[in-house]
Amino acid sequence: MTQDLRYSALKKTPFHSKTSMASRTNKYYNWNGYTVPTEYSTTELEYTAARNGTSVMDLTPMGKYEITGDHAHRFVDYLVTRDLSEMKDNTVAYIIWCNEDGKVIDDGTIFKFSSTKFMLCCAVKIYNWLNDSAYGFDVSISDVTDTIAALAIQGPTSCSTLKKFGAEDLEKLKPFEMREYKIDGFDILISRTGFTGDLGYELWTDPKNAEATWDNIEIAGKELKLRPFGMHALEMTRIEAGFIQTNTDFMAAEDSLRPTRMRSPYEIGMGWLVHLNKNSYFVGKKALKKEKEESTTERCLVGLDIDGDKPAHGSVIYNSKKEDIGIVTAALWSPIMKKNIALASLKRPYGIKIKENIFAEIYHPEELEYRKIWARCKVVKRQFFNPERRNKVPADLYE
Amino acid sequence: MSDNSNFDAIIIGGGHNGLVCANILARKNKRVLICEARKECGGMVNNEITNYVPPVTTTVSSSLGGMQVNYLPKTTIALSETGQHIRLVGNQHIDHKSISTFSSQDADRFNDFHEKMSKFSKTLGSFMMASPPRIMNNSFSDYFKLFKLGLNVRLLGKKNFNEFARMIGLNIADELEDNFENTLLQGLIAHDSVIGSNLGPRSPGSLINLLYRMAIHNNSLFGGIFQIEGGNDQFTKHLIEKCKSNNVEIKTSASVKNCIVEDDCAVGVELINGEKVYAKKIISNVDPRSTYFSLLGSQNLDTDVKRKIKHHRSKGRVAKLILDLNKLPSFNNCDDIDLDSRMVVAPSIDYIEETFNPSKFDKLSLEPTLEICVKKDSDQNPKLDIQVQYAPYKTDQGWENVKENYIESIIKIISKYAPNINECIEHKKLITPDDIELEYNVSGGHWHHGEIQIDQLFMMRPIPGASQYKTHLDGLFMCGAGTHPGGGLTGISGKNAAKAVLDDF
Numbered sequence: 001m002t003q004d005l006r007y008s009a010l011k012k013t014p015f016h017s018k019t020s021m022a023s024r025t026n027k028y029y030n031w032n033g034y035t036v037p038t039e040y041s042t043t044e045l046e047y048t049a050a051r052n053g054t055s056v057m058d059l060t061p062m063g064k065y066e067i068t069g070d071h072a073h074r075f076v077d078y079l080v081t082r083d084l085s086e087m088k089d090n091t092v093a094y095i096i097w098c099n100e101d102g103k104v105i106d107d108g109t110i111f112k113f114s115s116t117k118f119m120l121c122c123a124v125k126i127y128n129w130l131n132d133s134a135y136g137f138d139v140s141i142s143d144v145t146d147t148i149a150a151l152a153i154q155g156p157t158s159c160s161t162l163k164k165f166g167a168e169d170l171e172k173l174k175p176f177e178m179r180e181y182k183i184d185g186f187d188i189l190i191s192r193t194g195f196t197g198d199l200g201y202e203l204w205t206d207p208k209n210a211e212a213t214w215d216n217i218e219i220a221g222k223e224l225k226l227r228p229f230g231m232h233a234l235e236m237t238r239i240e241a242g243f244i245q246t247n248t249d250f251m252a253a254e255d256s257l258r259p260t261r262m263r264s265p266y267e268i269g270m271g272w273l274v275h276l277n278k279n280s281y282f283v284g285k286k287a288l289k290k291e292k293e294e295s296t297t298e299r300c301l302v303g304l305d306i307d308g309d310k311p312a313h314g315s316v317i318y319n320s321k322k323e324d325i326g327i328v329t330a331a332l333w334s335p336i337m338k339k340n341i342a343l344a345s346l347k348r349p350y351g352i353k354i355k356e357n358i359f360a361e362i363y364h365p366e367e368l369e370y371r372k373i374w375a376r377c378k379v380v381k382r383q384f385f386n387p388e389r390r391n392k393v394p395a396d397l398y399e
Numbered sequence: 400m401s402d403n404s405n406f407d408a409i410i411i412g413g414g415h416n417g418l419v420c421a422n423i424l425a426r427k428n429k430r431v432l433i434c435e436a437r438k439e440c441g442g443m444v445n446n447e448i449t450n451y452v453p454p455v456t457t458t459v460s461s462s463l464g465g466m467q468v469n470y471l472p473k474t475t476i477a478l479s480e481t482g483q484h485i486r487l488v489g490n491q492h493i494d495h496k497s498i499s500t501f502s503s504q505d506a507d508r509f510n511d512f513h514e515k516m517s518k519f520s521k522t523l524g525s526f527m528m529a530s531p532p533r534i535m536n537n538s539f540s541d542y543f544k545l546f547k548l549g550l551n552v553r554l555l556g557k558k559n560f561n562e563f564a565r566m567i568g569l570n571i572a573d574e575l576e577d578n579f580e581n582t583l584l585q586g587l588i589a590h591d592s593v594i595g596s597n598l599g600p601r602s603p604g605s606l607i608n609l610l611y612r613m614a615i616h617n618n619s620l621f622g623g624i625f626q627i628e629g630g631n632d633q634f635t636k637h638l639i640e641k642c643k644s645n646n647v648e649i650k651t652s653a654s655v656k657n658c659i660v661e662d663d664c665a666v667g668v669e670l671i672n673g674e675k676v677y678a679k680k681i682i683s684n685v686d687p688r689s690t691y692f693s694l695l696g697s698q699n700l701d702t703d704v705k706r707k708i709k710h711h712r713s714k715g716r717v718a719k720l721i722l723d724l725n726k727l728p729s730f731n732n733c734d735d736i737d738l739d740s741r742m743v744v745a746p747s748i749d750y751i752e753e754t755f756n757p758s759k760f761d762k763l764s765l766e767p768t769l770e771i772c773v774k775k776d777s778d779q780n781p782k783l784d785i786q787v788q789y790a791p792y793k794t795d796q797g798w799e800n801v802k803e804n805y806i807e808s809i810i811k812i813i814s815k816y817a818p819n820i821n822e823c824i825e826h827k828k829l830i831t832p833d834d835i836e837l838e839y840n841v842s843g844g845h846w847h848h849g850e851i852q853i854d855q856l857f858m859m860r861p862i863p864g865a866s867q868y869k870t871h872l873d874g875l876f877m878c879g880a881g882t883h884p885g886g887g888l889t890g891i892s893g894k895n896a897a898k899a900v901l902d903d904f
Contacts, residue, residue: 099701133705281663281700284701
């Protein structure tokens with residue numbers, strides 16, 4: 001799609017003609033230099049579609065990088081904290097990567113096509129980081145953000161929708177697997193991945209195929225409660241799923257000005273992604289090993305089940321002595337759980353050893369006045385919502 | 400760590416810092432092996448590359464149990480086309496007299512200038528000779544060192560403190576033009592400020608280069624410049640003898656391929672021929688870029704470290720022209736004592752700056768700045784050993800295509816001072832920075848294994864995070880000129896590194 005860049009500060013995605021037509025609110029925001037909807041109609045409706053039908057979101061602005069070359073596999077394994085040496089072709093892995101101080105830069109997903117070709121997806125732009133890290137490896141990095149159109153198709157009926165769209169045998173695809181399809185003459189890659197914590201897929205194709213794909217999926221999902229959904233609804237679902245968001249739940253190490261604001265994987269609940277016994281070196285290994293050996297981890301990211309029904313946006317968390325022990329990074333009243341939940345960054349040992357007598361100070365706005373609520377919190381697993389259908393193989397199908 | 404450590408320490412590279420480090424470790428009863436890629440140890444301290452040396456400091460020599468080499472002090476002459484040369488020896492009274500024949504004002508000012516610079520170089524010098532503090536380390540001794548530097552600077556007094564602050568980022572040309580009227584004197588001091596660096600006299604920061612040079616040359620501008628009796632290689636020969644008596648094992652023609660890393664710790668080295676040798680500590684006397692990218696390997700480095708090493712500036716801009724002669728040419732208005740002096744061709748600041756300019760664009764200046772040294776070869780035949788400033792690391796036309804032309808232009812310059820030079824030449828040899836890189840395995844062919852500039856000094860030398868002779872890999876140290884305080888044949892890097900290694904045992 002050609003645009004006159006002189007009059008358009010933000011880029012439009014290949015789905016823009018479709019997403020803007022679907023929008024009833026004209027609410028957009030800037031994601032990586034693209035304009036994409038925050039809300040199409042009402043966030044509640046969109047959320048409901050995601051949890052009960054199929055939701056479609058334009059993912060194109062996500063940073064997408066192709067890593068090719070003889071050392072591609074070695075390089076990817078060096079870049080991230082997770083041990084990917086055994087990663088199989090046509091699979092996807094959730095990953096984080098750190099700087100030399102072992103502080104998290106971002107999280108994302110890595111797609112393996114073969115040992116010489118990978119694709120890395122993440123929320124922000126990291127071309128320079130990849131390129132500088134690749135020095136000394138026989139790999140080439142290219143930014144394919146603009147050349148791949150991407151959609152998230154999420155929700156309990158998403159598999160059925162995509163099957164009607166033309167993705168045969170899709171129900172057999174396991175979580176974190178991907179498969180290439182040829183639909184209407186175009187190559188479409190479908191991966192069983194997503195950011196809603198439910199059954200869901202992501203679809204990757206040529207921008208030329210974007211508009212037709214959007215239309216055909218809309219037709220396929222007509223009887224399956226399909227709805228486009230925006231950033232706000234996604235935010236609700238991802239908190240329920242306990243997924244973290246860079247620069248919301250933690251500051252990206254490359255972005256934060258204050259060294260004390262940077263977080264190690266252990267401090268944001270991502271310790272399970274750090275494999276210190278990996279055979280080869282990876283960026284940040286030395287610092288992370290030291291942190292582990294010396295037990296210098298200062299914080300933790302936990303789930304909170306909070307009394308009452310008022311969301312604890314930005315609340316300060318206290319212990320019983322009213323000492324400040326942390327802050328809420330994301331919060332909502334979960335419609336599906338019927339619970340007041342939050343993600344919170346706490347100072348250890350709170351959240352790890354001490355899970356009782358923790359309180360949130362909630363300021364609830366009521367027509368230009370705040371009601372101050374002192375609410376008791378229970379430390380719980382961050383994954384609030386984790387339905388069985390999410391990982392079921394074959395996936396549930398609906399007519 | 401593997402148990403089959405045959406040695407306590409392996410030193411990669413038998414240059415003078417490696418030899419100093421080896422001897423100090425061996426004197427503390429460590430079993431040391433030196434792996435030298437070339438046929439003999441000594442690195443760039445030999446009769447081909449080195450013309451003049453600073454004195455070895457007492458701390459280095461005492462930690463080696465004394466150095467039995469004879470240092471011969473050398474006079475410096477700024478050659479003038481008219482024969483009105485300036486001769487300086489580093490003695491306040493003699494130099495004053497020498498300069499006053501041209502300008503009594505310059506002579507007085509020279510003494511004041513010298514006193515001021517000497518004071519500042521001493522202030523920096525005390526900081527320079529010790530291991531630099533590490534910032535963000537939260538160690539008391541590191542903060543104390545920084546505090547001491549701050550205190551030393553403050554103790555200069557308010558007036559001097561302001562002057563120090565003014566000068567630290569200054570270019571040398573402005574300072575010289577403010578002080579002196581004689582362009583030859585200006586040129587000579589400017590030459591010594593930029594020698595071996597990538598700076599012109601008008602480049603910001605060229606003044607601190609001079610302070611650095613003074614700090615290793617007895618805090619003097621033209622004193623503290625020596626040759627070693629019997630040739631500069633006597634210095635390394637003496638160190639090699641000491642190695643023998645201290646039972647340091649030396650392997651020559653033993654090029655190291657890479658470090659052996661086990662459990663994120665350096666445990667040995669693998670030689671090009673496949674041989675593996677293990678030791679408790681590995682010490683690299685190789686330049687920082689090769690240490691990190693070749694020995695350590697980029698797959699073992701954090702991204703930020705790669706960035707820092709890639710930023711590390713180490714492109715040499717000094718070439719060496721060696722002219723074998725059948726007889727000594729007669730230099731205008733020079734006697735035998737003059738011929739035994741350090742002869743500098745740098746007639747003015749502008750001359751040097753114009754030489755510098757093309758090198759920024761990888762081009763050659765056909766009127767280069769020279770430091771000429773008369774030597775004798777093994778058959779007692781005379782030769783001129785000429786240091787040529789601002790020969791770019793690589794030329795835009797390729798060195799092989801311009802070498803001949805360049806040599807002729809240098810000889811043409813010399814003929815202005817020694818008209819019969821052409822009759823005397825038997826053989827010419829030009830050693831360019833990339834020749835030095837190849838022959839001596841120094842990235843960029845830089846004398847100091849990296850620029851001596853404010854961003855690469857003290858705790859930033861060679862890069863932040865590796866400033867205390869440790870690298871980013873446990874068990875691997877650095878002792879070369881790329882570390883604080885830098886090159887200049889003082890052996891201080893080797894000595895400080897040895898201390899860091901001993902502290903780690």
